[in-house]
Amino acid sequence: MTQNAISVKNLTAGYGRRIVLENISFDVPPGQILTILGGSGCGKSTLLKHMIGLRTPFAGDILLHGKSIVSSTGNRKRAIMRRFGVAYQGGALFRSLSLAENIALPMEEHTKMSKEEIREKVREKLRLVNLDGYQDCMPSDLSGGMVKRAAFARSLALDPDILFFDEPSAGLDPLSSASLDRLILDIREKTAATIVVVTHELESIFTIADRAVMLDADTKSIIADGPPLELKKHSANPFVRLFLNAGRDPAAHLHEGSIHAGYQ
Amino acid sequence: MQDTNKFKLGLFVTISLFVFIAAVLSMGVFDSLFKSRAHMATFVEESVQGLNSGSAVKFRGVPIGSISDITIIMESRTVRIDMEIDLSKFKTTLGKNIFTTPSIPAPEFYKYLHSEIDKGLCCRIEPDGITGIKYIEMDFFKDVDARHAGPEFQPGLRNGIFFMPSTPSLMSSLRFNMTEILANIATIDFRKISEETISLLERANKTLNDPRLDNLLNDAETILKKASETVETLNGTLTPEKLDLTLAELDKTIRSIRLLSDGLEKTLATSKIPQTTASIRELSDSFSTGDSSIKMTILKLNEALDAMTDLIQYINDNPSSVLHGKGRAKQ
Amino acid sequence: MRRRDDMTRRNSILLQIGDVSCVIWQETLSLIQFIGEAVSACADAVRRPRKIRWRETLFYMNMCGSDGLPITALICFLTGIILGYQCAVQMHKYGADAFLPGLVGCSVVRELGPMMVAIVATGRAGSAFAAEIGTMKVSEEIDAMRTMGFLPERFLVIPKLIAMTLTIPMLTVIGDVMGILGGMIVGHTSLGMPVQTYYQQTVEWVAPEYFFESIFKSVVFAVVITLTGCWRGFRAGNDAIAVGKATTSAVVISILFIILCDTFLAHVFNTIFFG
Structure with a gap:
């Protein structure tokens, strides 16, 4: 087995006393295009900054x-x-x-x-x-x-x-x-090259990504990990499905409140 | 990258370098490289406080150079002052154009110094105004002897350095005189004087505190009071009018006695009575002289009592005068 | 509820003092760290001078030097006039007219020249450095540099440092001369002192050492201004307001440091070099 291009192991990170990401682990094999997605403030940029060694x-x-x-x-x-x-x-x-x-x-x-x-x-x-x-x-x-x-x-x-x-x-x-x-x-x-893209543009995700990792602000952890099209259809988490269907998923019975909570 | 305006930068650098060089040159940093210089040294036996490396050297007030070094010769505690002289300040003649007159070479300058030293040229430290800064003045000072303490201080050129004689500065002479005066004052045994004064004062204190002195004074006061009372009584009884009256009566009595005695004389001329009358006359004479002498005595006594009162008053006011005698009158 | 707690805690003076002390302590630590980075960057630059960004250096030389020359010269000239005028009025009362050139010359060359140039440079260059680096931080350019494996300190500070340590002494030389010229004009017009006499007196009083003291001080000030400006830039937050704050604090802190350094240097020069 080839060495992973990137491997994140039990990462806990944040600013000051505020924890943004808690105990996150994932691996990226070489040549993969990975998208990191999530609502605003879920720690996408934070994760990126840690991966590139700025924090x-x-x-x-x-x-x-x-x-x-x-x-x-x-x-x-x-x-x-x-x-x-x-x-x-x-x-x-x-x-x-x-x-x-x-x-x-x-x-x-x-x-x-x-x-x-x-x-x-x-x-x-x-x-x-x-x-x-x-x-x-x-x-x-x-x-x-x-x-x-x-x-x-x-x-x-x-x-x-x-x-x-x-x-x-x-x-x-x-x-x-x-x-x-x-x-x-x-x-x-x-x-x-192995490419990691941080984005929340659905078009991009479905066009380019081999795999999507979704972060959540509430749980401060990964709530979905897999090929984006698969996640869109079959994710166990209704929020993931809602997100990937641009908020128009009839299968996901979510209250408005939880959507906002997810985006906060 | 925005392209640098190289022309402007070049102009800036050129201007600043030009200004820098001009400033450095005008401050005489490189003077030593271009000007012909002579070296001189002198020895002084005083403090050179206020004199620094770089202080001016003047010849009759003309700045001709600066001090290059000040060192101490430990053996004799003399201070050696080295000076650099700018020879361009010395011109041989007035010349047609004073700017083109060349400056003299060093050997000529030394020769010139030699001849001037024979005429009395020497160095002296002078204060520059009230600033505390000093400079070396070279001049012909009146009433001063240039000092050549030892053979090594003799004026003349040695090892390329010309040694100048020096004379103590005005301050130094002044300080010397002051020191002498102070030394004389110092010979006075102030300690002994003060000790004696202290013991004297102690003794005086003791005497003053002696109870007998108090008694004495008290006695004197009582006596005086009594005397004064007596005098008053006497004064009361013996007013001059009353006295005159009494004496007049006495005179009258004596005259009548004389009349009586004249009659008796006549009667008893032949008898031994004249002896008797003569003795009586004697008595009466002594009476008539006596009255004036009593008067004098009483007046004198009065005066004496006045004086006594003053004296007591004075002693009362200045008790120390008992010991020291009468001081200056208190105004 | 939390808001009220915050309010009461805010009101506690002890808490405020504690907060301020913490901030000062953190800032001091960051300053020391920054100076360390800058020094190591300098060492690196000395080891590999080829890697110095000479083009930026020239650009900053132009910005701090050539562009700043007119205003610096004018301010120094006016400082000379002001100082000369005030002193002339006071000294004339005591008949100390002859000391005016010395006073103006020594003051300008030893203190006011370097100081005025430094303050003008703080306003022009120090603030610009802070704003530039602050803006770069906002637009993630600093992050980009780091992830490209560069040392932003070396990249951004060294050219500015070289430019400033070269141009500020030059400006100071010109400023000193302009200040003396200002004093000369006052001496000539208000005390009727001939220009030649004024010049001679100045030359007599202003020792070459003072001139070099002036240049030495200006080099120190240049380093202080550059480092403070860059440090505040690097410490800036991530938005436009933070850049403005960084600029302000760069100017204020840099002037404070300049005065502190000047106090220290005045003591050092007067006791050690001219003592």
């Missing part, structure tokens, strides 16, 4: 390719970080740098490639996300969808094995959103 959990461990990102520090932690790419919700492109410079930056810092090699690599990445020709644009000149794609390109800069996408389609029109979904699948095809 230290209260308890538990997170292994990326068998290496704990929780217990490693300094250069060892940064070495782990170099093996995954993250595309943030707002893109998080450096506004003082052009698009090409944004993508070239990790290569300049972490590799010994020559300038020509880097330029070629940047073009390659931009071509992958259909932004070839925009090298010298500043992030402020790009549209929302382009910024997202540029962020994808930057997260791919060091050819990582794992990619984390935080709400890629948030704030985009359905067309751009759909094209991003296609892009994600495209990226998986070309790089064979």
